[in-house]
Amino acid sequence: MLKHVFATLISGSLVLGAAGAQAQEAITGAGATFPYPVYSQWADAYQDESGIGLNYQAIGSGGGIQQITAKTVTFGASDAPMTKEELDKNGLLQWPMVMGGVVAAFHVDGIDGSLNLDGPTLAAIYMGEITNWDDEAIAKLNPDVDLPDTAITPVYRAEGSGTNFLFTHYLSQVSDEFKNNVGEGKSVAWPAGVGAKANAGVASQIANTNGAIGYVEYAYAAQNDLHLMHLKNQAGNVVEPNMDSFMAAAANADWQDAPGMYLVLTNQPGDDSWPITGASFILMHKQAENADASAQALKFFDWAYNNGGDAAQSLDYVPMPDNVAEMVRQSWSEIKGPNGDAVWNP
Numbered sequence: 001m002l003k004h005v006f007a008t009l010i011s012g013s014l015v016l017g018a019a020g021a022q023a024q025e026a027i028t029g030a031g032a033t034f035p036y037p038v039y040s041q042w043a044d045a046y047q048d049e050s051g052i053g054l055n056y057q058a059i060g061s062g063g064g065i066q067q068i069t070a071k072t073v074t075f076g077a078s079d080a081p082m083t084k085e086e087l088d089k090n091g092l093l094q095w096p097m098v099m100g101g102v103v104a105a106f107h108v109d110g111i112d113g114s115l116n117l118d119g120p121t122l123a124a125i126y127m128g129e130i131t132n133w134d135d136e137a138i139a140k141l142n143p144d145v146d147l148p149d150t151a152i153t154p155v156y157r158a159e160g161s162g163t164n165f166l167f168t169h170y171l172s173q174v175s176d177e178f179k180n181n182v183g184e185g186k187s188v189a190w191p192a193g194v195g196a197k198a199n200a201g202v203a204s205q206i207a208n209t210n211g212a213i214g215y216v217e218y219a220y221a222a223q224n225d226l227h228l229m230h231l232k233n234q235a236g237n238v239v240e241p242n243m244d245s246f247m248a249a250a251a252n253a254d255w256q257d258a259p260g261m262y263l264v265l266t267n268q269p270g271d272d273s274w275p276i277t278g279a280s281f282i283l284m285h286k287q288a289e290n291a292d293a294s295a296q297a298l299k300f301f302d303w304a305y306n307n308g309g310d311a312a313q314s315l316d317y318v319p320m321p322d323n324v325a326e327m328v329r330q331s332w333s334e335i336k337g338p339n340g341d342a343v344w345n346p
Helices: 002-011 036-050 061-069 086-091 119-126 136-141 163-174 178-182 200-208 219-224 243-250 291-307 310-316 322-333
Strands: 024-033 050-060 076-079 092-107 113-116 153-157 194-196 212-217 225-231 277-285
Touching: 002 092, 002 163, 024 061, 024 277, 024 291, 036 050, 036 200, 036 219, 036 291, 050 092, 050 200, 050 291, 061 076, 061 163, 061 277, 076 310, 086 092, 086 225, 092 163, 092 200, 092 219, 092 322, 113 119, 113 178, 119 153, 119 178, 136 225, 136 243, 153 163, 163 178, 163 212, 163 322, 200 212, 212 219, 291 322
Parallel strands: 024 050, 024 076, 113 225, 153 194, 153 212
Antiparallel strands: 076 277, 092 212, 092 225, 092 277
16 A cells, blocks of 8 residues: 555655545545655545545645635645644634654665764755765764765755755754755755655655755655664754654644644654654635535544544554544634534534
């Protein structure tokens, strides 16, 4: 199944669910590629159980925000949360669906295993200031590794994306130079490197380029058997990207006090926290044009909260805690149909 998912992403065919095109009913959504692997597994299982498919265009968070704002889909998905002001302006409700880690993956012939980096060094690589793998800054962090004099090729997301946002938000936190010269956002002007489309495209570019380094959601790196960087976190510890370190960072999330559920989980405190952790969010209109379509989408998300935890963890995503899921369900009462009635009826 996973091989099919990633091959599908690379080929550009983005219908979830094995029989999605044939389903009599389908929920329509668009946006982030970060959660695509787990949404795909959820969609297949949900269609087997309910007969309702999910037509999800994994086009990046920027595209998802555009499509939900334009009301061309029932829901949008973004790893870059919208602020309370942005939500109110567009009449949108936002909530976190799943959490996970963005990882730095690399491909250097002759190095079979992991390397260590810290935030400032990673930022300097993406600013084009560190250009070779045997640079003194990298060597200092990897004293036992014989680093080759291979040119570094930074790989970045070519389109507006939430993965871009999480990565640049982190680099802006750990490097004032990056913050002042590149900044954070779904799209930025990268000083160096080559672009690739979607998480799958970045992973493929890394796999096929000697000297490459790039950033992708963890499942894409795992699927492509990419070597991963271990990063120094806020506590000063070098940590490995895995479920434990993602969960350690996610444990700091205070969703109850986050206006509009706007919360970014990069550079969290804690000895074991992975420094580039984030949530993937769902966006829906509070005033639904199609009450039935909105209700079907909410039934799917409710099902995923109740039944999707094992699938999420198998792909090293962090499921939302039960108390957060219940808080989200209560917020769904704000979504009304054309007649003013709530579309969510638990």
